[in-house]
Amino acid sequence: MNQNRTPILEAIEAFTEKRPAYFNIPGHRMERGISSRWTDRVGTGIFAYDLTEAAGLDDLHHPQGAIREAQELAAEVFGAERSFFLVNGTTCGNEAMVLSCAGEGEKLLVPRNVHKSVMMGMILSGARPVYVMPEYSERRGIWGSLRPEKIRRAFEQDPEIRGLLLVSPTYYGVCSDLRALAKICHSYGAMLLVDEAHGAHLYFSEKLPQGALRQGADMCAQSIHKVTGSLTQSSMLHLGSARADEGRVRANLQLVQSTSPSYLLMASLDAARYELAVHGTEMMDRAAELAERARSAIRRLPGISCLDAGEEPETFRELDATRLTFSAGELGISGFELQDILYERFGVSTELADYENVLAVITYANTQEDIDRLTGALAVLSGEGHTGRTRIRPLPLPGIPPMALTPREAYFHAKRSVPWREAVGKIAGEMLCPYPPGIPLVYPGEILTQDVWEYMERYRREGHPFHGPADERLESFQIVDKKE
Protein backbone atom coordinates (compact mmCIF):
# COMPACT_ATOMS: atom_id res chain seq x y z
CA MET A 1 0.00 0.00 0.00
CA ASN A 2 1.07 3.57 -0.45
CA GLN A 3 2.08 4.65 3.04
CA ASN A 4 2.56 8.22 1.83
CA ARG A 5 -1.21 8.57 1.67
CA THR A 6 -3.28 10.03 4.51
CA PRO A 7 -6.82 9.10 3.42
CA ILE A 8 -8.72 10.73 6.28
CA LEU A 9 -6.83 14.01 6.03
CA GLU A 10 -7.32 13.94 2.25
CA ALA A 11 -11.07 13.26 2.55
CA ILE A 12 -11.51 16.09 5.05
CA GLU A 13 -9.59 18.47 2.80
CA ALA A 14 -11.68 17.49 -0.24
CA PHE A 15 -14.83 18.18 1.77
CA THR A 16 -13.75 21.52 3.24
CA GLU A 17 -12.36 22.81 -0.07
CA LYS A 18 -15.93 22.88 -1.36
CA ARG A 19 -16.82 25.29 1.45
CA PRO A 20 -20.23 23.59 1.71
CA ALA A 21 -23.16 25.33 3.40
CA TYR A 22 -23.05 23.10 6.44
CA PHE A 23 -26.18 21.71 8.06
CA ASN A 24 -24.70 18.68 9.75
CA ILE A 25 -23.46 18.14 13.25
CA PRO A 26 -21.31 19.54 14.93
CA GLY A 27 -23.01 22.85 15.50
CA HIS A 28 -19.95 25.08 15.38
CA ARG A 29 -19.84 24.94 11.54
CA MET A 30 -16.14 24.24 11.17
CA GLU A 31 -14.78 27.31 12.95
CA ARG A 32 -17.41 30.06 12.99
CA GLY A 33 -19.14 28.87 16.14
CA ILE A 34 -16.15 28.30 18.40
CA SER A 35 -15.69 30.81 21.22
CA SER A 36 -13.23 33.59 20.36
CA ARG A 37 -11.75 33.03 23.84
CA TRP A 38 -10.35 29.89 22.30
CA THR A 39 -9.76 30.84 18.66
CA ASP A 40 -7.90 34.02 19.74
CA ARG A 41 -5.43 31.75 21.44
CA VAL A 42 -5.06 28.91 18.95
CA GLY A 43 -6.39 30.18 15.62
CA THR A 44 -9.21 28.59 13.65
CA GLY A 45 -7.55 26.11 11.26
CA ILE A 46 -7.92 22.99 13.34
CA PHE A 47 -11.67 23.38 13.83
CA ALA A 48 -12.39 22.76 10.14
CA TYR A 49 -11.30 19.17 10.80
CA ASP A 50 -13.92 18.63 13.48
CA LEU A 51 -16.59 17.14 11.24
CA THR A 52 -19.00 14.25 11.16
CA GLU A 53 -19.97 11.46 8.73
CA ALA A 54 -20.59 13.95 5.87
CA ALA A 55 -20.15 13.21 2.13
CA GLY A 56 -16.94 11.29 1.47
CA LEU A 57 -15.95 11.16 5.14
CA ASP A 58 -16.91 7.52 5.76
CA ASP A 59 -18.20 6.02 9.02
CA LEU A 60 -16.00 4.53 11.72
CA HIS A 61 -18.65 1.96 12.64
CA HIS A 62 -19.13 0.78 9.07
CA PRO A 63 -16.01 1.89 7.19
CA GLN A 64 -16.06 1.63 3.42
CA GLY A 65 -13.90 4.54 2.26
CA ALA A 66 -11.28 6.81 3.79
CA ILE A 67 -11.44 5.36 7.30
CA ARG A 68 -11.26 1.82 5.98
CA GLU A 69 -8.21 2.65 3.91
CA ALA A 70 -6.56 4.47 6.82
CA GLN A 71 -7.12 1.41 9.03
CA GLU A 72 -5.68 -0.89 6.35
CA LEU A 73 -2.60 1.28 6.11
CA ALA A 74 -2.23 1.04 9.89
CA ALA A 75 -2.62 -2.75 9.79
CA GLU A 76 0.18 -2.97 7.24
CA VAL A 77 2.53 -0.80 9.32
CA PHE A 78 2.00 -2.79 12.51
CA GLY A 79 1.79 -6.19 10.81
CA ALA A 80 -1.81 -6.82 11.92
CA GLU A 81 -4.53 -8.87 10.25
CA ARG A 82 -6.94 -5.99 10.94
CA SER A 83 -6.70 -2.66 12.71
CA PHE A 84 -9.43 -0.52 14.21
CA PHE A 85 -9.16 3.16 15.10
CA LEU A 86 -10.35 3.93 18.62
CA VAL A 87 -11.66 7.29 19.81
CA ASN A 88 -12.03 6.30 23.43
CA GLY A 89 -8.46 5.35 24.15
CA THR A 90 -6.99 2.00 24.98
CA THR A 91 -9.57 2.03 27.76
CA CYS A 92 -12.20 0.97 25.22
CA GLY A 93 -9.67 -1.26 23.41
CA ASN A 94 -9.15 -3.26 26.60
CA GLU A 95 -12.88 -3.42 27.19
CA ALA A 96 -13.44 -4.72 23.66
CA MET A 97 -10.67 -7.31 24.04
CA VAL A 98 -12.23 -8.70 27.23
CA LEU A 99 -15.70 -8.70 25.66
CA SER A 100 -14.37 -10.51 22.59
CA CYS A 101 -12.65 -13.23 24.60
CA ALA A 102 -14.60 -14.12 27.75
CA GLY A 103 -18.37 -13.78 28.25
CA GLU A 104 -20.56 -14.37 31.29
CA GLY A 105 -18.90 -16.81 33.70
CA GLU A 106 -16.01 -17.59 31.30
CA LYS A 107 -12.57 -17.41 32.78
CA LEU A 108 -9.90 -14.89 31.88
CA LEU A 109 -6.37 -14.93 33.27
CA VAL A 110 -5.52 -11.48 34.53
CA PRO A 111 -2.23 -10.44 36.14
CA ARG A 112 -2.84 -8.20 39.11
CA ASN A 113 -1.09 -5.20 37.58
CA VAL A 114 -3.55 -4.67 34.72
CA HIS A 115 -5.09 -1.26 34.13
CA LYS A 116 -8.53 -0.63 35.59
CA SER A 117 -10.07 -0.68 32.10
CA VAL A 118 -9.63 -4.47 32.13
CA MET A 119 -11.87 -4.63 35.19
CA MET A 120 -14.36 -2.40 33.41
CA GLY A 121 -14.32 -4.87 30.53
CA MET A 122 -15.04 -7.71 32.97
CA ILE A 123 -17.98 -5.76 34.43
CA LEU A 124 -19.36 -5.43 30.93
CA SER A 125 -18.77 -9.04 29.91
CA GLY A 126 -19.36 -10.93 33.17
CA ALA A 127 -16.00 -12.72 32.80
CA ARG A 128 -14.64 -14.48 35.86
CA PRO A 129 -11.07 -13.31 36.51
CA VAL A 130 -8.37 -15.77 37.52
CA TYR A 131 -5.68 -13.56 38.99
CA VAL A 132 -1.95 -14.16 38.81
CA MET A 133 0.85 -12.16 40.35
CA PRO A 134 3.60 -10.82 38.12
CA GLU A 135 7.09 -10.49 39.59
CA TYR A 136 7.57 -7.58 41.97
CA SER A 137 10.73 -5.69 42.86
CA GLU A 138 10.88 -4.93 46.58
CA ARG A 139 13.91 -2.75 45.95
CA ARG A 140 12.23 -0.56 43.37
CA GLY A 141 8.66 -0.98 44.54
CA ILE A 142 7.44 -1.73 41.01
CA TRP A 143 5.87 -4.63 39.18
CA GLY A 144 8.00 -6.77 36.91
CA SER A 145 7.37 -9.25 34.11
CA LEU A 146 4.88 -12.09 34.09
CA ARG A 147 6.58 -15.49 34.25
CA PRO A 148 5.45 -17.99 31.61
CA GLU A 149 5.72 -20.85 34.18
CA LYS A 150 2.95 -19.22 36.24
CA ILE A 151 0.71 -19.07 33.22
CA ARG A 152 1.41 -22.68 32.28
CA ARG A 153 0.50 -23.72 35.83
CA ALA A 154 -2.72 -21.71 35.70
CA PHE A 155 -3.77 -23.43 32.46
CA GLU A 156 -2.80 -26.87 33.86
CA GLN A 157 -5.07 -26.22 36.83
CA ASP A 158 -7.88 -24.86 34.68
CA PRO A 159 -7.78 -25.65 30.96
CA GLU A 160 -11.15 -23.91 30.53
CA ILE A 161 -9.51 -20.49 30.74
CA ARG A 162 -10.33 -18.58 27.55
CA GLY A 163 -7.39 -16.23 27.43
CA LEU A 164 -4.72 -14.16 29.12
CA LEU A 165 -4.85 -10.37 29.12
CA LEU A 166 -1.64 -8.77 30.32
CA VAL A 167 0.03 -5.38 30.09
CA SER A 168 3.37 -5.33 28.27
CA PRO A 169 5.21 -3.00 28.36
CA THR A 170 3.99 -1.66 31.69
CA TYR A 171 3.94 2.05 32.50
CA TYR A 172 7.56 1.61 33.65
CA GLY A 173 8.48 -0.10 30.39
CA VAL A 174 8.71 -3.63 31.78
CA CYS A 175 8.11 -6.26 29.08
CA SER A 176 7.17 -9.91 29.44
CA ASP A 177 8.17 -12.84 27.26
CA LEU A 178 5.14 -12.59 24.98
CA ARG A 179 6.42 -15.21 22.58
CA ALA A 180 6.51 -17.83 25.33
CA LEU A 181 3.15 -16.67 26.70
CA ALA A 182 1.56 -16.86 23.24
CA LYS A 183 2.79 -20.44 22.81
CA ILE A 184 1.30 -21.51 26.12
CA CYS A 185 -2.04 -19.78 25.48
CA HIS A 186 -2.31 -21.25 22.00
CA SER A 187 -1.48 -24.75 23.17
CA TYR A 188 -4.61 -24.53 25.38
CA GLY A 189 -6.71 -23.05 22.57
CA ALA A 190 -6.77 -19.72 24.43
CA MET A 191 -6.02 -16.21 23.24
CA LEU A 192 -3.17 -13.90 24.16
CA LEU A 193 -4.47 -10.35 24.54
CA VAL A 194 -1.97 -7.59 25.18
CA ASP A 195 -2.61 -4.17 26.65
CA GLU A 196 0.10 -2.42 24.66
CA ALA A 197 -1.05 1.06 25.70
CA HIS A 198 2.60 2.01 26.20
CA GLY A 199 4.12 0.09 23.32
CA ALA A 200 3.13 1.40 19.87
CA HIS A 201 6.68 2.69 19.31
CA LEU A 202 8.26 -0.74 19.81
CA TYR A 203 7.58 -1.70 16.19
CA PHE A 204 10.05 0.81 14.79
CA SER A 205 13.46 0.39 16.40
CA GLU A 206 15.90 -2.46 16.83
CA LYS A 207 16.99 -0.74 20.05
CA LEU A 208 13.64 -1.54 21.67
CA PRO A 209 11.93 -4.78 22.66
CA GLN A 210 9.66 -6.38 20.05
CA GLY A 211 5.98 -5.44 19.75
CA ALA A 212 3.22 -7.85 20.79
CA LEU A 213 1.95 -8.62 17.28
CA ARG A 214 5.43 -9.74 16.21
CA GLN A 215 5.46 -12.20 19.11
CA GLY A 216 2.16 -13.91 18.44
CA ALA A 217 -0.47 -11.82 20.28
CA ASP A 218 -4.01 -12.45 19.04
CA MET A 219 -5.14 -8.92 19.86
CA CYS A 220 -3.49 -5.83 21.22
CA ALA A 221 -4.57 -2.30 22.01
CA GLN A 222 -2.19 0.64 21.71
CA SER A 223 -2.48 4.22 22.94
CA ILE A 224 -1.01 5.81 19.84
CA HIS A 225 -1.37 9.10 21.71
CA LYS A 226 0.95 8.07 24.53
CA VAL A 227 4.13 7.41 22.57
CA THR A 228 3.65 8.70 19.05
CA GLY A 229 2.12 11.84 17.55
CA SER A 230 -1.68 11.46 17.68
CA LEU A 231 -4.11 13.35 19.90
CA THR A 232 -5.02 12.28 23.42
CA GLN A 233 -7.70 9.56 23.48
CA SER A 234 -6.80 8.19 20.02
CA SER A 235 -5.74 4.54 20.05
CA MET A 236 -5.76 1.44 17.88
CA LEU A 237 -6.94 -2.12 18.38
CA HIS A 238 -5.15 -4.70 16.26
CA LEU A 239 -6.07 -8.30 15.49
CA GLY A 240 -3.00 -10.49 15.13
CA SER A 241 -4.65 -13.76 14.18
CA ALA A 242 -7.90 -15.37 13.12
CA ARG A 243 -8.44 -16.61 16.71
CA ALA A 244 -10.11 -13.26 17.40
CA ASP A 245 -13.55 -13.21 15.81
CA GLU A 246 -13.61 -10.02 13.74
CA GLY A 247 -17.41 -9.74 13.71
CA ARG A 248 -17.56 -9.99 17.49
CA VAL A 249 -14.81 -7.41 17.86
CA ARG A 250 -16.68 -4.96 15.58
CA ALA A 251 -19.89 -5.41 17.57
CA ASN A 252 -18.05 -4.91 20.84
CA LEU A 253 -16.39 -1.75 19.58
CA GLN A 254 -19.84 -0.33 18.89
CA LEU A 255 -20.74 -1.06 22.50
CA VAL A 256 -17.84 0.89 23.95
CA GLN A 257 -17.40 3.78 21.52
CA SER A 258 -19.36 6.91 20.71
CA THR A 259 -21.68 7.00 17.70
CA SER A 260 -20.15 10.44 17.03
CA PRO A 261 -16.47 9.57 16.74
CA SER A 262 -14.18 12.58 16.55
CA TYR A 263 -12.64 13.24 13.14
CA LEU A 264 -9.93 15.24 14.85
CA LEU A 265 -8.87 12.08 16.64
CA MET A 266 -9.16 9.88 13.56
CA ALA A 267 -7.26 12.37 11.40
CA SER A 268 -4.56 12.50 14.05
CA LEU A 269 -4.24 8.69 13.93
CA ASP A 270 -3.96 8.84 10.17
CA ALA A 271 -1.23 11.48 10.34
CA ALA A 272 0.62 9.65 13.13
CA ARG A 273 0.55 6.39 11.14
CA TYR A 274 2.01 8.20 8.14
CA GLU A 275 4.90 9.54 10.24
CA LEU A 276 5.54 6.10 11.71
CA ALA A 277 5.47 4.42 8.31
CA VAL A 278 7.82 6.90 6.71
CA HIS A 279 10.04 8.09 9.59
CA GLY A 280 9.30 5.61 12.40
CA THR A 281 12.76 4.09 12.70
CA GLU A 282 14.51 7.43 12.76
CA MET A 283 11.97 8.73 15.33
CA MET A 284 12.21 5.81 17.71
CA ASP A 285 15.98 5.38 17.40
CA ARG A 286 16.21 9.01 18.40
CA ALA A 287 13.93 8.49 21.42
CA ALA A 288 16.06 5.53 22.53
CA GLU A 289 19.27 7.54 22.10
CA LEU A 290 17.95 10.52 24.07
CA ALA A 291 16.90 8.18 26.87
CA GLU A 292 20.29 6.47 26.85
CA ARG A 293 22.06 9.83 27.15
CA ALA A 294 19.83 10.75 30.09
CA ARG A 295 20.50 7.38 31.71
CA SER A 296 24.26 7.65 31.40
CA ALA A 297 24.21 11.21 32.81
CA ILE A 298 22.07 10.10 35.76
CA ARG A 299 24.29 7.07 36.45
CA ARG A 300 27.13 9.48 37.26
CA LEU A 301 25.13 11.30 39.96
CA PRO A 302 25.72 10.17 43.55
CA GLY A 303 22.46 9.46 45.37
CA ILE A 304 20.36 9.10 42.22
CA SER A 305 19.77 5.74 40.62
CA CYS A 306 18.14 4.66 37.41
CA LEU A 307 16.25 1.43 36.77
CA ASP A 308 18.47 -0.72 34.58
CA ALA A 309 17.60 -3.81 32.61
CA GLY A 310 20.29 -6.00 34.18
CA GLU A 311 19.77 -5.17 37.85
CA GLU A 312 17.08 -7.81 38.54
CA PRO A 313 16.93 -9.98 35.42
CA GLU A 314 14.48 -12.39 37.04
CA THR A 315 12.06 -9.54 37.73
CA PHE A 316 12.59 -7.31 34.72
CA ARG A 317 12.89 -9.58 31.72
CA GLU A 318 13.26 -6.70 29.30
CA LEU A 319 12.88 -2.94 29.56
CA ASP A 320 11.76 -0.35 27.05
CA ALA A 321 14.76 1.99 27.00
CA THR A 322 12.57 5.06 26.42
CA ARG A 323 11.05 4.80 29.90
CA LEU A 324 13.34 6.47 32.38
CA THR A 325 12.63 5.40 35.96
CA PHE A 326 14.83 7.06 38.56
CA SER A 327 15.00 7.42 42.31
CA ALA A 328 16.56 9.83 44.80
CA GLY A 329 15.70 7.54 47.72
CA GLU A 330 19.35 7.49 48.80
CA LEU A 331 19.12 11.27 49.34
CA GLY A 332 16.06 10.84 51.58
CA ILE A 333 13.69 12.06 48.86
CA SER A 334 10.64 9.98 48.02
CA GLY A 335 9.40 9.61 44.45
CA PHE A 336 6.36 11.79 45.23
CA GLU A 337 8.59 14.55 46.69
CA LEU A 338 11.04 14.32 43.83
CA GLN A 339 8.31 14.77 41.26
CA ASP A 340 7.08 17.93 43.05
CA ILE A 341 10.59 19.32 43.46
CA LEU A 342 11.41 18.76 39.80
CA TYR A 343 8.34 20.69 38.73
CA GLU A 344 8.26 23.46 41.38
CA ARG A 345 11.97 24.24 41.51
CA PHE A 346 13.14 23.28 38.06
CA GLY A 347 10.12 23.38 35.76
CA VAL A 348 10.56 19.74 34.80
CA SER A 349 7.27 17.88 34.42
CA THR A 350 7.31 14.09 34.70
CA GLU A 351 4.70 11.43 34.02
CA LEU A 352 4.25 9.76 37.39
CA ALA A 353 5.69 9.12 40.81
CA ASP A 354 5.38 6.42 43.42
CA TYR A 355 6.95 6.06 46.85
CA GLU A 356 10.36 5.33 45.42
CA ASN A 357 10.53 6.40 41.78
CA VAL A 358 9.76 9.06 39.25
CA LEU A 359 9.03 8.12 35.66
CA ALA A 360 9.96 10.28 32.69
CA VAL A 361 8.50 9.21 29.35
CA ILE A 362 10.98 10.04 26.61
CA THR A 363 9.70 10.26 23.06
CA TYR A 364 11.07 11.21 19.65
CA ALA A 365 9.62 14.68 20.19
CA ASN A 366 11.79 15.43 23.22
CA THR A 367 14.92 17.49 22.69
CA GLN A 368 18.44 17.33 24.06
CA GLU A 369 17.53 20.51 25.96
CA ASP A 370 14.69 18.68 27.73
CA ILE A 371 17.14 15.94 28.72
CA ASP A 372 19.67 18.52 29.95
CA ARG A 373 17.03 20.23 32.06
CA LEU A 374 16.07 16.95 33.69
CA THR A 375 19.60 15.70 34.30
CA GLY A 376 20.72 19.22 35.30
CA ALA A 377 18.00 19.38 37.97
CA LEU A 378 18.97 15.94 39.27
CA ALA A 379 22.64 17.01 39.33
CA VAL A 380 21.72 19.99 41.56
CA LEU A 381 19.81 17.72 43.96
CA SER A 382 22.64 15.23 43.97
CA GLY A 383 25.10 18.05 44.75
CA GLU A 384 22.96 19.24 47.67
CA GLY A 385 23.44 15.84 49.27
CA HIS A 386 21.29 14.02 51.77
CA THR A 387 18.23 15.84 53.04
CA GLY A 388 18.56 14.26 56.47
CA ARG A 389 15.09 12.83 56.14
CA THR A 390 14.47 9.17 56.78
CA ARG A 391 13.93 7.22 53.62
CA ILE A 392 10.34 6.08 53.25
CA ARG A 393 10.16 2.53 52.00
CA PRO A 394 7.16 1.36 50.02
CA LEU A 395 4.90 -0.92 52.05
CA PRO A 396 5.05 -4.53 50.97
CA LEU A 397 2.31 -4.99 48.39
CA PRO A 398 -0.81 -6.64 49.70
CA GLY A 399 -1.56 -10.14 48.40
CA ILE A 400 -4.49 -10.98 46.12
CA PRO A 401 -7.66 -10.67 48.21
CA PRO A 402 -10.14 -13.58 48.07
CA MET A 403 -12.95 -13.12 45.51
CA ALA A 404 -16.53 -13.48 46.77
CA LEU A 405 -18.30 -12.15 43.65
CA THR A 406 -17.22 -11.51 40.06
CA PRO A 407 -16.62 -7.84 39.19
CA ARG A 408 -19.94 -7.78 37.31
CA GLU A 409 -21.96 -9.42 40.13
CA ALA A 410 -20.49 -6.97 42.62
CA TYR A 411 -21.00 -3.97 40.36
CA PHE A 412 -24.73 -4.60 39.94
CA HIS A 413 -25.34 -5.75 43.52
CA ALA A 414 -27.07 -3.41 46.04
CA LYS A 415 -24.45 -1.63 48.14
CA ARG A 416 -24.29 0.24 51.37
CA SER A 417 -21.83 2.66 52.79
CA VAL A 418 -19.81 1.95 55.93
CA PRO A 419 -17.20 4.12 57.67
CA TRP A 420 -13.83 3.40 56.02
CA ARG A 421 -12.33 2.19 59.32
CA GLU A 422 -15.03 -0.51 59.51
CA ALA A 423 -14.55 -1.79 55.97
CA VAL A 424 -11.98 -4.51 56.79
CA GLY A 425 -13.32 -8.00 56.14
CA LYS A 426 -16.26 -6.75 54.04
CA ILE A 427 -16.89 -7.43 50.35
CA ALA A 428 -15.75 -4.39 48.40
CA GLY A 429 -18.52 -2.77 46.38
CA GLU A 430 -16.10 -0.45 44.64
CA MET A 431 -12.52 -0.46 43.47
CA LEU A 432 -9.54 1.07 45.25
CA CYS A 433 -7.00 2.21 42.75
CA PRO A 434 -4.00 4.47 43.42
CA TYR A 435 -3.66 6.65 40.30
CA PRO A 436 -1.28 6.80 38.59
CA PRO A 437 -0.44 4.13 37.71
CA GLY A 438 -4.07 2.98 37.86
CA ILE A 439 -3.57 -0.51 39.25
CA PRO A 440 -6.39 -1.58 41.57
CA LEU A 441 -5.56 -2.90 45.05
CA VAL A 442 -9.02 -4.34 45.44
CA TYR A 443 -11.67 -5.07 42.85
CA PRO A 444 -15.40 -4.95 43.49
CA GLY A 445 -16.43 -8.37 44.77
CA GLU A 446 -13.20 -9.04 46.67
CA ILE A 447 -12.80 -9.09 50.44
CA LEU A 448 -11.09 -5.96 51.74
CA THR A 449 -8.25 -7.56 53.70
CA GLN A 450 -6.36 -5.94 56.57
CA ASP A 451 -3.26 -5.63 54.33
CA VAL A 452 -5.14 -3.81 51.59
CA TRP A 453 -6.81 -1.56 54.15
CA GLU A 454 -3.47 -0.59 55.72
CA TYR A 455 -1.81 0.05 52.37
CA MET A 456 -4.67 2.25 51.25
CA GLU A 457 -4.96 4.02 54.58
CA ARG A 458 -1.35 5.14 54.40
CA TYR A 459 -1.80 6.23 50.81
CA ARG A 460 -4.92 8.21 51.74
CA ARG A 461 -3.36 9.82 54.83
CA GLU A 462 -0.39 11.01 52.79
CA GLY A 463 -2.78 12.68 50.34
CA HIS A 464 -1.85 10.78 47.15
CA PRO A 465 -4.42 10.56 44.38
CA PHE A 466 -6.60 7.50 43.89
CA HIS A 467 -9.62 6.51 41.84
CA GLY A 468 -12.57 4.30 42.60
CA PRO A 469 -14.50 5.18 45.73
CA ALA A 470 -17.63 7.34 45.45
CA ASP A 471 -16.45 9.15 48.62
CA GLU A 472 -13.37 10.89 47.26
CA ARG A 473 -11.96 11.42 50.76
CA LEU A 474 -12.45 7.76 51.57
CA GLU A 475 -14.09 8.44 54.90
CA SER A 476 -16.70 5.90 53.87
CA PHE A 477 -16.58 2.89 51.59
CA GLN A 478 -19.25 1.01 49.64
CA ILE A 479 -19.63 -2.63 50.51
CA VAL A 480 -21.81 -5.49 49.31
CA ASP A 481 -23.78 -7.72 51.66
CA LYS A 482 -23.75 -11.05 49.92
CA LYS A 483 -26.99 -12.99 50.12
CA GLU A 484 -26.39 -16.73 50.38
Ligand SMILES: Cc1ncc(COP(=O)(O)O)c(C=O)c1O
Ligand atom coordinates in the same frame (compact mmCIF):
# COMPACT_ATOMS: atom_id res chain seq x y z
C1 LIG B 1 -1.42 0.17 31.09
C2 LIG B 1 -2.52 1.04 30.59
N1 LIG B 1 -3.53 0.49 29.89
C3 LIG B 1 -4.54 1.23 29.42
C4 LIG B 1 -4.58 2.59 29.65
C5 LIG B 1 -5.73 3.36 29.10
O1 LIG B 1 -5.31 4.00 27.94
P1 LIG B 1 -6.03 5.28 27.34
O2 LIG B 1 -5.57 6.43 28.18
O3 LIG B 1 -5.51 5.35 25.95
O4 LIG B 1 -7.49 5.06 27.42
C6 LIG B 1 -3.56 3.21 30.37
C7 LIG B 1 -3.60 4.64 30.66
O5 LIG B 1 -2.82 5.21 31.34
C8 LIG B 1 -2.51 2.42 30.86
O6 LIG B 1 -1.50 2.94 31.56
